[in-house]
Amino acid sequence: MLINLTPQLQKQQASLREALVDLIRIPSVCDEGAGGFPFGPGVDNALRKVLEIAGGLGFRTHYGEGGYYGYAEVGEGQEMLGIMGHLDVVPAGNLEDWATHPFDPVERDGMLYGRGTQDDKGPTLAALFAVRTLMDAGVTFNKRIRFIFGTDEETLWRGIQRYKEREEIPSMGFTPDARFPLVYAEKGLLQCVLEAKNESGLRISGGSAFNAVPDSATLYSTHHDDLAEELHSLKFDFARNNEQLIVTGQAAHAMEPECGVNAIARLCIGLDALGTESGAVRFIAREIGEDPYATRIFGTCEDKPSGKLRLNVGKLDIGDTEHISIDCRIPVTVPKEKVVRKLSAAAQRYGLAYREFDWLAPIYLPLDHFLIKTLARVYGLISGDLITPPIATGGATYARAMDNCVAFGALFPNEPNTEHQPNERAVLKNLYRAMEIYAQAIYELTR
Ligand SMILES: [Zn+2]
Known part of the structure; x- marks a missing residue:
């Protein structure tokens, strides 16, 4: 009425x-x-x-x-x-x-x-x-x-x-x-950090927030001819000068990472193809890559009311330590613990420790x-x-x-x-x- x-x-x-x-x-x-x-x-x-x-x-x-x-x-x-x-x-x-x-x-x-x-x-x-x-x-x-x-x-x-x-x-x-x-x-909103010691000697910084798809990722290095060649053959966009190589992507909100291009993922895919000691780089390249649903880690994770799980690698910092910032949007009927278990197990295989940063229940x-x-x-x-x-x-x-x-x-x-x-x-x-x-x-x- x-x-x-x-x-x-x-x-x-x-x-x-x-x-x-x-x-x-x-x-x-x-x-x-x-x-x-x-x-x-x-x-x-x-x-x-x-x-x-x-x-x-x-x-x-x-x-x-x-x-x-x-x-x-x-x-x-x-x-x-x-x-x-x-x-x-x-x-x-x-x-x-x-x-x-x-x-x-x-x-x-x-x-x-x-x-x-x-x-x-x-x-x-x-x-x-x-x-x-x-x-x-x-x-x-x-x-x-x-x-x-x-x-x-x-x-x-x-x-x-x-x-x-x-x-x-x-x-x-x-x-x-x-x-x-x-x-x-x-959806449930989990933000977490994966960390390890830097044993590769790489220096990388990319992204500025958990909840945004990073549109750039920088490798600090003077030797990057091989990487440039690799990225070129992968058709990934990048720019470089004497001190650094910058992979570019496209920003998007982390609740729809499929609308963006993750520059960190692309840099890691390029580096991994050439071989690297970095657990963080290998983890991102092999377990997530450019898949916004992180199917390798979670399988098909979706439900009827709220659709698919989304995962965004928002930041990567490799300096004294390796530090990955992840934003994960979990379907409303999927228990958080299940997601945490799979994610931390996958991370552990690369020597990365899981730490929760923030959690908003669905x-x-x-x-x-x-x-x-x-x-x-x-x-x-x-x-x-x-x-x-x-x-x-x-x-x-x-x-x-x-x-x-x-x-x-x-x-x-x-x-x-x-x-x-x-x-x-x-x-x-x-x-x-x-x-x-x-x-x-x-x-x-x-x-
Ligand atoms: Zn508002």
Whole structure:
């Protein structure tokens, strides 16, 4: 059942837009510890600003733990619906790539440009103002609705962890930080390191992050004619000068390594073909190579809800020690231990020791779960899109932080995904449509 909110929604559109402009103007990029704030003054200002906005809309607000998190609540009742958004943004990157200033929002052709318009200030505010439309319509809530504002989602999730340690956990919820219709499965995310002593004398550095396919890998050496010949015959791209040889690839997100070209893997394949003492190089070349599914190690590892396992060698550093950084996205029904066992056994054969760096457990709610059914139905009714199926992904959202929680919007199918990119922008019409979907969904979930 939908309720008629048309006049209330129309009334809130301008306020939503205005609040978003104010929030985008605050460059809330993580600057750890700066100014005595956990994630710097920008993030703290954004947190205070959103609490001020929520207070103005009639929420009870709380600024938590010196700025690690905040929340805003309305309604009465035992149960609590949680809505988790984040206020930090990724850095703007190269300003020359932007047509307008990332922190001075501009509207063009119905789109609002600025860092955070899509990820995640726009969607968070759309859900916040959605609640206001319900209040304006005289709706009473039989559960409390609590917005939980995170402050370092783009880095290490310390804000949301603090919240979990100290505050009440919602009985269910959603995070407006992905796409519609909704994300019902997120793969397990394992980041680990394989290490050994450097007994080969090689010097290599490649990649800069676990979660990105490296687009370059450098061998520091003055003798590389044989390697150049080998790479040439393999048709791998590279450049060289007197001191180094640089293999080039193509960057991609680690949740879809098949979309990139792993420069580290290519350098290792070339070196291994010529013979090397390095366990790290041989391991990468022989056990993984250019296979994003690492089939040699894991066999066919996939499940119906979430598809294939993905493995990315994100970094390789060979200096005093050998150091491989691996990002692995594990299907939701596959136990982590099984993956760790196979990976560490394979590594051991090359003298490499396994060490876990980070682990985010998977989420998976069956499609007939109350929350999934409700959100999918509301989305379908309002958008008219009855075709796009719920999504399974290798990505990570705050939905993982709590039980009975999924990612829900605010990007529509076919809407360009500009998060983390230059010229990030939100289609305002879609943001208003998202506000409507959130309002109806919150209404349903608080009956
Ligand atoms: Zn986000």
